[in-house]
């Protein structure tokens with residue numbers, strides 16, 4: 001017989017999370033998770049869900065009725081957008097300037113649609129001129145997909161201009177805001193974004209495992225007008241809306257992750273309490289403090305100052321320094337997690353996150369002091 005009698009309760013170490021996510025979780029959010037589990041059709045739970053929707057609309061700056069949290073991490077939000085909107089045979093302009101743009105391309109392919117890739121170098125933002133050229137060359141395109149904040153490189157793209165271009169050419173925009181939501185300016189309605197997804201564990205500083213999404217009325221029309229049913233039963237928004245729609249006839253689709261939704265409610269409430277614009281300003285101020293300290297240590301940024309993400313600082317590993325050994329020491333000696341480079345930047349970059357609750361002076365000071373000591 002298989003037994004595991006000697007296994008003790010698990011106590012994770014207390015780390016400071018300054019990588020690409022998950023970020024440090026607000027203490028109030030950890031507390032919210034431990035509240036009593038109630039039924040997901042309980043009237044009190046439904047009342048909480050209505051508040052959660054209003055909080056999500058605030059965070060996204062949208063009045064879209066179809067705004068909710070997918071019961072799975074950011075990658076599921078990405079997939080939700082593609083499987084619901086894109087049909088086999090459609091053409092999608094996909095902007096690729098890092099890991100996540102490439103994942104969008106793979107989603108388009110798996111739906112059976114045709115991606116037209118607009119490439120930009122890693123560390124560069126998406127170039128709107130190149131996107132416009134692709135739109136001109138492909139009048140059959142129905143969507144423009146891009147990543148607002150490319151976490152693999154630390155570059156911010158101009159979502160406002162790209163979404164406007166999509167509209168101008170009669171396309172719907174699909175926007176990855178996993179790392180941007182709560183960390184940099186983002187205005188879904190004002191910018192005319194049609195489908196957007198995010199994640200709970202980056203600048204919202206909630207636990208991982210939920211993906212806020214929002215669809216414009218134009219996007220909802222597109223979903224309703226599909227010729228073929230959405231190939232994913234779980235992510236099919238026409239079914240999920242039966243549960244999330246606030247008009248009293250909520251029906252069972254899947255069991256909502258009850259406690260995780262308490263956590264998201266609390267993290268969004270904290271964001272609203274601080275104020276969205278104040279949160280953006282705080283990320284920027286902490287980024288500037290970090291950048292000044294890194295300059296003193298002669299550590300250089302990879303991304304140009306004009307389009308650096310405040311919440312994800314990608315810097316060059318100094319010459320002659322062993323990337324993995326330094327990150328290991330930061331973790332073991334300072335309980336500090338800093339991200340490694342991905343793809344083209346593997347071994348060459350560190351990704352220092354200042355996300356959500358993590359964007360505060362204590363974290364900046366700890367990171368600078370720890371780096372100074374281990375690089376000595």
Ligand SMILES: *Cc1c(COP(=O)(O)O)cnc(C)c1O
Pocket residue numbers: 021073074075076078100147149150151152176177178179199201208209
């Ligand atoms: C983290 C991230 C994702 C994926 O989110 P998960 O929660 O890890 O599934 C997608 N896009 C971007 C830009 C990200 O930073």
